[in-house]
Amino acid sequence: xxxxxLNNLLGNDDEQQKQQGPPENTFKQQFISQNDDDDExxxxxxxxxxxxYLFDPQTQHGTHYTKEAFDAAANQHYEALLADQDETLSExxxxxxxxxxxxxxxxxxxxxxxxxxxxxEMANSLELTGYATQGFNQVTEEGNPxxxxxxxxxxxxxxxxAHAMAQGIPEETILKAMGMExxxxxxxxxxxxxxxxxxxTFGIMTKYGEYFATAAxxxxxxxxxxxxxxxxxxxxxxxxxKTDRYFYEELCGARTAAYEYGLDGAQWILENFGINLSDFQxxxxxxxxxxxxxxxxxxxxxxMDYQLEKQKEYAEKFAKEQGGNIAxxxxx
Amino acid sequence: xxxxxGNKNAAGDPVPAPWAQQIRETQERWFTxxxxxxxxxxxxxxxxxxxxxxxxxxxxxxxxxxxxxVWSGVRGQINQVRDKARQTEEEKIRPFYRxxxxxxxxxxxxxxxxxxxxxxxxxxxxxxxxWEGQLEAATxxxxxxxxxxxxxxxxxxxxxxxxxxxxxxxPLEKIYFTTSYxxxxxxxxxxxxxxxxxxxxxxxIARSLAExxxxxxxxxxxxxxxxxxxxxxxxxxxxxxxxxxILPDMAASNEKFYQRQLDDFNNSVR
Numbered sequence: 001x002x003x004x005x006l007n008n009l010l011g012n013d014d015e016q017q018k019q020q021g022p023p024e025n026t027f028k029q030q031f032i033s034q035n036d037d038d039d040e041x042x043x044x045x046x047x048x049x050x051x052x053y054l055f056d057p058q059t060q061h062g063t064h065y066t067k068e069a070f071d072a073a074a075n076q077h078y079e080a081l082l083a084d085q086d087e088t089l090s091e092x093x094x095x096x097x098x099x100x101x102x103x104x105x106x107x108x109x110x111x112x113x114x115x116x117x118x119x120x121e122m123a124n125s126l127e128l129t130g131y132a133t134q135g136f137n138q139v140t141e142e143g144n145p146x147x148x149x150x151x152x153x154x155x156x157x158x159x160x161x162a163h164a165m166a167q168g169i170p171e172e173t174i175l176k177a178m179g180m181e182x183x184x185x186x187x188x189x190x191x192x193x194x195x196x197x198x199x200x201t202f203g204i205m206t207k208y209g210e211y212f213a214t215a216a217x218x219x220x221x222x223x224x225x226x227x228x229x230x231x232x233x234x235x236x237x238x239x240x241x242k243t244d245r246y247f248y249e250e251l252c253g254a255r256t257a258a259y260e261y262g263l264d265g266a267q268w269i270l271e272n273f274g275i276n277l278s279d280f281q282x283x284x285x286x287x288x289x290x291x292x293x294x295x296x297x298x299x300x301x302x303x304m305d306y307q308l309e310k311q312k313e314y315a316e317k318f319a320k321e322q323g324g325n326i327a328x329x330x331x332x
Numbered sequence: 333x334x335x336x337x338g339n340k341n342a343a344g345d346p347v348p349a350p351w352a353q354q355i356r357e358t359q360e361r362w363f364t365x366x367x368x369x370x371x372x373x374x375x376x377x378x379x380x381x382x383x384x385x386x387x388x389x390x391x392x393x394x395x396x397x398x399x400x401x402v403w404s405g406v407r408g409q410i411n412q413v414r415d416k417a418r419q420t421e422e423e424k425i426r427p428f429y430r431x432x433x434x435x436x437x438x439x440x441x442x443x444x445x446x447x448x449x450x451x452x453x454x455x456x457x458x459x460x461x462x463w464e465g466q467l468e469a470a471t472x473x474x475x476x477x478x479x480x481x482x483x484x485x486x487x488x489x490x491x492x493x494x495x496x497x498x499x500x501x502x503p504l505e506k507i508y509f510t511t512s513y514x515x516x517x518x519x520x521x522x523x524x525x526x527x528x529x530x531x532x533x534x535x536x537i538a539r540s541l542a543e544x545x546x547x548x549x550x551x552x553x554x555x556x557x558x559x560x561x562x563x564x565x566x567x568x569x570x571x572x573x574x575x576x577x578i579l580p581d582m583a584a585s586n587e588k589f590y591q592r593q594l595d596d597f598n599n600s601v602r
Contacts, residue, residue: 262405
């Protein structure tokens with residue numbers, strides 16, 4: 001009964017139909033460049049939240065109080081909560097209680113704006129949870145032995161090499177551009193992940209993600225080009241992916257649907273849109289960072305709903321191509 | 333007069349016959365519908381599992397993309413079936429329950445209908461989940477068998493590598509899993525030795541193998557009524573010791589990871 005379906009999965013060599021053009025959208029969100037020098041000045045200007053308060057762009061504390069005053073009040077609140085506990089707490093329990101004290105106070109002092117609270121929690125996640133969050137400059141590399149280059153290969157270099165390999169550039173070409181031998185590379189490729197395992201804050205992984213997002217500009221690797229895009233519109237589609245949030249969400253949905261129908265989703269995107277996985281993921285990192293830095297829950301839900309809607313559309317398309325889903329004939 | 337389900341409302345009124353019939357029919361349709369979906373999921377998985385096992389057994393490659401693609405496709409279909417059940421529950425069962433409520437049908441009868449249908453739906457979800465587990469199990473690699481292949485290969489080739497300069501034998505003193513420079517004992521030249529794909533997979537499977545070999549210790553911790561922390565610490569040390577035994581070259585690095593895992597665990601202990 002499932003022979004045709006399983007044959008499709010096991011020996012899938014069907015040609016994919018070309019993707020239709022994306023629909024018009026009425027709302028465009030500008031892609032925020034992480035390398036724009038003008039942003040350095042903006043980092044010093046307080047940001048206005050949905051409420052009338054202004055917020056320090058680095059700490060996300062309200063500018064109507066000092067951090068010292070907040071920390072003192074938060075400690076006092078935490079001590080009161082701690083005194084109320086009637087059972088022994090683990091170190092994690094105490095950290096969670098401290099976080100609870102801080103977030104309760106933050107809401108009280110900043111107009112009970114929950115989106116602003118999320119932004120605050122992300123900006124201060126290292127202190128509140130012990131884990132770093134992408135896009136908030138929480139990692140200090142200098143002087144930190146975890147970030148020491150391995151055989152001369154920095155974390156940025158490592159992300160650049162990974163990006164180039166995922167683009168499909170031959171390993172030999174990449175290693176030649178980096179001036180590195182294969183044996184050295186294999187050890188580097190073993191030891192950087194080991195450093196990530198050692199880092200309890202996930203700072204290295206976070207920083208790696210940030211570097212991956214800009215890896216296409218690595219000075220030694222930027223001139224290496226992947227094979228020509230599968231379709232002529234590949235470069236134009238990649239540029240669109242960086243600026244058109246709806247297009248980005250549509251392709252995310254399409255890729256998910258492709259995997260759910262037994263296709264290689266990344267390959268399907270390459271064949272139909274000319275965008276390789278490496279470039280796609282670099283853009284994804286940037287969208288995620290921008291979303292973190294301008295957290296807005298209703299926008300997030302809006303884009304999630306849109307992606308799900310597109311995923312369903314593509315699922316119907318793939319289902320039709322394979323002759324339907326296995327239970328289409330079963331009705332209530 | 334019509335004592336449907338043997339229940340009556342506070343005033344003693346029976347459920348009107350047309351409603352009683354509708355309740356019975358809707359429930360039966362729901363049960364039949366879910367049973368048909370279950371039969372379809374079962375048939376799909378019974379066809380797919382042998383194929384997945386055959387694919388798994390045909391390769392030593394640890395991350396074989398085709399296996400995961402097929403697995404993903406089959407899971408995708410199970411998700412489609414579950415979505416169908418969920419949508420039907422939202423569009424047909426719950427609204428009917430609300431109709432009963434609005435029609436003033438005795439509360440206990442309406443509640444019984446709702447709970448009976450919900451319980452059947454939970455069993456359907458459990459059924460799908462069980463098959464998903466079996467699908468996943470079919471994709472799992474036999475790490476012990478693969479490790480034995482690696483050991484056997486090493487036994488065969490350990491005296492076969494020759495110096496690239498003078499041709500003298502360069503014995504492989506251990507299992508190399510990365511490209512390495514080996515010094516010729518005869519002429520001193522460094523030759524590049526590239527391990528086979530099989531040997532390279534040792535670093536990928538070592539942890540999983542160590543975890544499998546010490547799973548009984550983790551089990552002892554999980555099953556202990558008080559989950560005594562020392563039982564977990566005992567498991568963690570044993571797992572890392574086994575990991576280091578399989579892959580001694582990574583022992584120094586593993587110890588740092590062990591310390592981090594131990595610290596994480598200790599921070600969670602009250």
